Amino acid sequence: MAKSIKIRAKEKDGVVELKALMTHPMQPSGQKDKKTGEPIPPHFIQEVTCTVADRTVLTAQWSGGVSKNPYIASMFKGKKGEKITLSWVDNKGESDSQEAEIK
């Protein structure tokens, strides 16, 4: 599951705009295969955490109602050159994390 996250963070007037894309199926619970009628096991990101220089700026709790390969954008106070870390954990316990520098 390496490199499932792409981050872009840009600072302007003390405010950082974060944009991130994750690669994930985001299969919600309660769906059935249309042909076989078999239930499809849910598989979706439950929690996304974003930290900047050890400050948690955003925690997102998700259901399977967020679209496949999720996109997230947020704004917060920060400086150029600070390190930003975005990580996710899904309902199967898989996780990934990616670091980037604020530009």
Added chain:
Amino acid sequence: MSIDIKRRLFLKGSVAASAVGAAIGAGMLTPGQVLAAWPKEAFDNKDMAGSMETLLGMSSAEESGEIEVKAPEIAENGAVVPVTISADMDGVESIAIYAPNNPSPLIANFVMGAGAMGYCQTRIKMGKTGDVVGVVKAGGKLYKAAKEVKVTIGGCGG
């Protein structure tokens, strides 16, 4: 000879067993600890008011003109509906996105941390035409704003 082979098998077996142990450790223990805060009950609730009560402690929110919900008028593909919610108020603690007509109305809850603005953007799935509701918690109170999105092809599948 035979003892040697057995010893080898035994070693192989113990390596495999420890790998399983590590897999269980990684797969079972970590999410339990990390996701202790994931509000399962709020996500499972089929009723928006009930879910708000569980998630935010209040079942009703005040309409607010300071919240802007940006979403397309018509979504051709319900599987990908871009939604932006911005709250122009002080002390925004969290922003929740609800789609009351979805099988599970609560889609996402963004908890704002240090220095975060009242702003979030993501893409959601919508089963059918309906409102997208942004519920903002600020200063211990709930505020909301809604926008109707017409969905031509549903994105919640069957």
